[in-house]
Amino acid sequence: xxxxxxxxxxxxxxxxxxxxxxxxxxxxxxxxxxxxxxxxxxxxxxxxxxxxxxxxxxxxxxxxxxxxxxxxxxxxxxxxxxxxxxxxxxxxxxxxxxxxxxxxxxxxxxxxxxxxxxxxxxxxxxxxxxxxxxxxxxxxxxxxxxxxxxxxxxxxxxxxxxxxxxxxxxxxxxxxxxxxxxxxxxxxxxxxxxxxxxxxxxxxxxxxxxxxxxxxxxxxxxxxxxxxxxxxxxxxxxxxxxxxxxxxxxxxxxxxxxxxxxxxxxxxxxxxxxxxxxxxxxxxxxxxxxxxxxxxxxxxxxxxxxxxxxxxxxxxxxxxxxxxxxxxxxxxxxxxxxxxxxxxxxxxxxxxxxxxxxxxxxxxxxxxxxxxxxxxxxxxxxxxxxxxxxxxxxxxxxxxxxxxxxxxxxxxxxxxxxxxxxxxxxxxxxxxxxxxxxxxxxxxxxxxxxxxxxxxxxxxxxxxxxxxxxxxxxxxxxxxxxxxxxxxxxxxxxxxx
Amino acid sequence: xxxxxxxxxxxxxxxxxxxxxxxxxxxxxxxxxxxxxxxxxxxxxxxxxxxxxxxxxxxxxxxxxxxxxxxxxxxxxxxxxxxxxxxxxxxxxxxxxxxxxxxxxxxxxxxxxxxxxxxxxxxxxxxxxxxxxxxxxxxxxxxxxxxxxxxxxxxxxxxxxxxxxxxxxxxxxxxxxxxxxxxxxxxxxxxxxxxxxxxxxxxxxxxxxxxxxxxxxxxxxxxxxxxxxxxxxxxxxxxxxxxxxxxxxxxxxxxxxxxxxxxxxxxxxxxxxxxxxxxxxxxxxxxxxx
Numbered sequence: 158x159x160x161x162x163x164x165x166x167x168x169x170x171x172x173x174x175x176x177x178x179x180x181x182x183x184x185x186x187x188x189x190x191x192x193x194x195x196x197x198x199x200x201x202x203x204x205x206x207x208x209x210x211x212x213x214x215x216x217x218x219x220x221x222x223x224x225x226x227x228x229x230x231x232x233x234x235x236x237x238x239x240x241x242x243x244x245x246x247x248x249x250x251x252x253x254x255x256x257x258x259x260x261x262x263x264x265x266x267x268x269x270x271x272x273x274x275x276x277x278x279x280x281x282x283x284x285x286x287x288x289x290x291x292x293x294x295x296x297x298x299x300x301x302x303x304x305x306x307x308x309x310x311x312x313x314x315x316x317x318x319x320x321x322x323x324x325x326x327x328x329x330x331x332x333x334x335x336x337x338x339x340x341x342x343x344x345x346x347x348x349x350x351x352x353x354x355x356x357x358x359x360x361x362x363x364x365x366x367x368x369x370x371x372x373x374x375x376x377x378x379x380x381x382x383x384x385x386x387x388x389x390x391x392x393x394x395x396x397x398x399x400x401x402x403x404x405x406x407x408x409x410x411x412x413x414x415x416x417x418x419x420x421x422x423x424x425x426x427x428x429x430x431x432x433x434x435x436x437x438x439x440x441x442x443x444x445x446x447x448x449x450x451x452x453x454x455x456x457x458x459x460x461x462x463x464x465x466x467x468x469x470x471x472x473x474x475x476x477x478x479x480x481x482x483x484x485x486x487x488x489x490x491x492x493x494x495x496x497x498x499x500x501x502x503x504x505x506x507x508x509x510x511x512x513x514x515x516x517x518x519x520x521x522x523x524x525x526x527x528x529x530x531x532x533x534x535x536x537x538x539x540x541x542x543x544x545x546x547x548x549x550x551x552x553x554x555x556x557x558x559x560x561x562x563x564x565x566x567x568x569x570x571x572x573x574x575x576x577x578x579x580x581x582x583x584x585x586x587x588x589x590x591x592x593x594x595x596x597x598x599x600x601x602x603x604x605x606x607x608x609x610x611x612x613x614x615x616x617x618x619x620x621x622x623x624x625x626x627x628x629x630x631x632x633x634x635x636x637x638x639x640x641x642x643x644x645x646x647x648x649x650x651x652x653x654x
Numbered sequence: 655x656x657x658x659x660x661x662x663x664x665x666x667x668x669x670x671x672x673x674x675x676x677x678x679x680x681x682x683x684x685x686x687x688x689x690x691x692x693x694x695x696x697x698x699x700x701x702x703x704x705x706x707x708x709x710x711x712x713x714x715x716x717x718x719x720x721x722x723x724x725x726x727x728x729x730x731x732x733x734x735x736x737x738x739x740x741x742x743x744x745x746x747x748x749x750x751x752x753x754x755x756x757x758x759x760x761x762x763x764x765x766x767x768x769x770x771x772x773x774x775x776x777x778x779x780x781x782x783x784x785x786x787x788x789x790x791x792x793x794x795x796x797x798x799x800x801x802x803x804x805x806x807x808x809x810x811x812x813x814x815x816x817x818x819x820x821x822x823x824x825x826x827x828x829x830x831x832x833x834x835x836x837x838x839x840x841x842x843x844x845x846x847x848x849x850x851x852x853x854x855x856x857x858x859x860x861x862x863x864x865x866x867x868x869x870x871x872x873x874x875x876x877x878x879x880x881x882x883x884x885x886x887x888x889x890x891x892x893x894x895x896x897x898x899x900x901x902x903x904x905x906x907x908x909x910x911x912x913x914x915x916x917x918x919x920x921x922x923x924x925x926x927x928x929x930x931x932x933x934x935x936x937x938x939x940x941x942x943x944x
Contacts, residue, residue: 191683395685550783554941557797557894564794564941594939619941624895 195317196390196456198300199310199448203475212288213297221342224349228252231574233610241351247611253535254611256572265531269524276520278403280512281493282413286399287470292392295343295385296454299336306332310451336386337378344377390455393468400465410511412493414469416449416460419499420490424460427484442486449473449491459491469493541579541643542570545636553654559624563651567616569638571608578607579638583620586632586651592619606638620651628653739767747928751804754935761935768936771929775921784940788899789916794941797896801885802944808934814920815888822920825887827876831911836868844868845906851881851893854901 228238228251235242240249248255255262277285286293306328307313316325348370349357360366361374384392393400407413421443425433433440443460450458452473455466459473471493478488498508548564556562571577580603583589593604594617608614618636622628634651637644659671662680670681702708706718717723742763746754755761773782779790786792791799800810800823815823830836836844846856847865856862870879876889883891890898899905899914921930937943 190686190689192686391685391687395688548783550781551785551792551794554785554792554794555895556795556942557891557896559895562794562941617939 193391194456196454197310197313198454198456198472199451199476200304201448201452201472201475201479203472203478205471205475209288209297209470209472213294216289216291216294217298221346224346224354230254234574235353237353239350240353243351254572256570259538262531262535265527268527269531272520272524272527274399275406276517276524278406279408279411279514279516279520281469282407282411283400283403283467283469286393286468287414290468292384292397293454293468293470295339295381296389298339299385299389300454302335302339303332306335333386336382340378340381340385341374343381344374347377348373390466390468393455394466404465408516409495409497410514410516412495412510413463414459414467414471414474414491415494415496415499416443416462416491417489417494417499417502418460419503421460442481442490444480444484446480448476448480452476539643539645540572541577541638541640541645542572543636543638543645543647544568544570545647545649547649547652552652555654556621560621561624561626561653562619562621565618565620565636565649567618567636567647569606569608569614569616571610571612571614574610576607576610577640578605579640580605581616581618581636581638583634583636585634586620586622586626586628588623588626589634589651590621590623592621593617594619622651743928746931751808751931751934754931764932764935765939767929768932768934771925771933772936775925776933779918784937789914791898792896793937795896796942796944797891797894798885798942798944799888799890799898802938802942804934804938804943806885807937807943808930810918811930811933811937812920812922815918816915817917817920819920819922823888823918825876825889826915827889827909827913829911829913830872831907832913836872836910840864840868841907841910842903844873845903845910848873848881848892848906848910849901849903852895852901853893857903 223239224237226238227236228249229236230249234254235249237249238251240247242249246257274285303313307316316328319325345361348366352367352370357366357370361370388396420441422441423439424441424443424445427444430440430442430444447458449460450456450473452475453459454470454472455468457464457466459467474489474491474493477491481488481490494508498510501508544567546566546568548566552563554562554564567581569579581591581593582603583591591604593606606614606616620634628651630653632651634649635646636649637646639645659681660669660678661667662669662678665680667680667682669678672679703716704718705720706722707715708718709716742760745760746764746767749757749760754764772780772784776784780786780793781790784793791797796802798806800806800815809821810823813819813821813823816826828835831838831841842857843861843865845865846860846862847869850856850862850865869877869881876887877883877892878889881892883889897905898916899909921933925933
């Protein structure tokens with residue numbers, strides 16, 4: 158028994174590590190598979206509940222409404238602020254437009270997302286899980302609906318155990334209807350990110366939307382309904398990898414939702430505690446009311462210490478604070494705290510909080526560096542680009558006058574929303590003559606090529622070197638394009654037969 | 655098994671009852687729905703056996719309710735492709751060869767189709783990049799035995815060269831040495847004259863002037879007085895840098911003495927007119943089309 162407070166446990170509490178005698182083993186229905194124990198979280202009011210409501214409103218508001226935000230990009234581009242345009246392979250995010258070959262920005266975003274998650278974990282444990290994870294947000298919303306229709310914890314438990322009569326059936330129908338409507342809207346909002354939202358809404362209303370839109374709405378309706386309505390905390394406990402990873406990433410300084418057993422134990426009743434205190438004997442603040450257990454959305458007892466199931470939503474803090482206020486003891490018997498401070502208090506020392514430590518500094522630094530590099534790359538990126546591919550077969554062609562010709566496939570990229578004309582020339586091989594197949598427009602000896610707005614143009618370019626040129630077997634060659642505003646270049650080779 | 659079940663003192667977890675040399679297995683039970691999902695995948699798997707081809711039999715295999723086969727998939731894909739190509743192939747057949755380039759989309763289609771057909775039919779001799787080989791012309795350069803205009807290329811592909819087809823490109827260079835028309839030293843002399851025509855060095859001691867006379871009497875009729883060749887006869891230009899068989903003296907002597915007459919098959923009858931048209935367009939765009 159290494160758990161420090163287990164020794165002090167009074168009769169009622171069963172600490173996590175108390176061994177069960179073989180004789181007391183409950184007859185389980187299968188030795189290896191446990192039936193699902195339904196969780197009935199009780200409603201609670203308090204600071205953390207309010208934070209959760211606010212974040213839920215914010216997250217869902219952004220998710221459901223963002224597709225309708227407009228952003229003017231001129232006549233040739235979509236005016237939806239956030240749009241994943243698969244048919245034209247473009248991603249729009251307000252003033253940013255990403256081409257498929259710039260997908261590395263997403264890599265940067267993913268790195269930042271991971272680091273933000275790690276940083277949150279280093280500061281406040283699994284606060285992502287408790288406040289922002291879609292599974293938590295939608296489950297919370299579904300619980301709110303359930304509570305509205307069926308009542309709070311006790312009523313729900315009673316109704317589930319009670320007889321199945323018509324009023325109960327009507328309640329269930331109402332609950333599942335609202336759940337399905339929320340789930341349907343979740344899927345509906347999802348597809349709006351992939352097409353012009355107002356148009357698609359109109360198409361959905363008239364039944365003229367593309368088949369794939371209905372498929373995705375059906376998929377997300379199903380997953381939302383199932384995961385938020387039925388699977389709930391089991392997603393966190395059995396499916397999600399983050400609790401496992403998180404356990405390996407955390408350290409002793411992270412502020413986790415913690416039962417301050419130094420203050421709470423020995424737990425007893427309000428009356429007994431008063432008697433004990435009058436006698437000058439030690440009495441814990443925990444009155445064993447089990448409110449923390451009743452409000453827990455994953456159905457655990459936080460007093461058993463840090464657990465894989467705990468999403469650190471802080472609802473038990475609210476529940477306990479309300480009780481402590483009622484019995485006239487200081488609040489925050491359960492709080493965002495750590496074992497270090499528990500031990501320090503037991504030794505009569507002050508709390509210490511170390512938010513700045515190597516772990517948080519490194520995570521913050523990585524976020525800053527990756528974010529900075531991405532911003533710099535985004536701010537200085539070229540809106541004109543060129544890529545060149547040398548013919549593989551034949552590498553070189555001898556012409557009848559003895560001159561040598563190399564062929565290239567050149568692709569020009571115009572990332573602006575206006576048509577541009579660029580000049581093309583080559584450098585690095587003297588006397589090289591440039592011919593763009595199919596283009597006769599030439600300005601000052603350089604072919605002039607038009608590239609449409611937000612488009613690419615593929616050219617076949619022939620470079621010919623007159624006979625008698627003294628060249629190496631392979632000579633470096635640079636293709637350059639330029640218009641009044643920008644220029645770009647690409648390196649390749651000129652090869653002799 | 656159940657009677658051996660026990661409780662681990664350290665973790666408080668029930669064991670499964672399995673024990674190996676004193677090591678016991680903790681039972682951390684999975685949720686029951688997990689097991690149901692496992693059974694569901696088995697049912698799903700059985701469903702697969704029923705609707706898709708699955709089991710071998712003595713004479714074949716079970717075809718499944720959906721009648722799916724990969725061969726059928728390929729056939730459906732090909733049918734789709736034909737449908738997609740349908741309109742454009744029809745247009746390509748109707749539009750005259752010279753006008754195809756005026757429609758960029760049609761030209762692109764013809765080039766794509768021509769490229770595929772080239773890989774299937776022409777690449778064995780001319781190479782996948784049309785760079786040719788000894789005896790097989792390079793189609794990327796600007797030197798054409800039978801003419802490099804679109805119409806001329808089309809005609810060559812359609813009827814071939816020395817293919818036996820009535821309208822084939824046809825000519826034959828005499829085997830001047832083997833047939834006894836020229837003597838050995840005359841052949842050597844004319845070979846050196848031909849090298850001189852192309853600006854290549856001649857062998858010391860060879861009477862190039864004698865070669866010029868021999869050339870005028872025997873070769874100029876087809877290859878022209880100045881050696882520029884004659885596309886009507888498929889007589890190569892002897893003054894340029896491109897040599898079908900090689901420009902060294904021994905090779906030229908061999909060609910003059912023994913003659914060369916490479917054959918290209920006629921493709922009409924083997925390929926449909928639209929494909930031949932596409933091939934002509936493709937070859938013309940390789941870089942040397944006139």
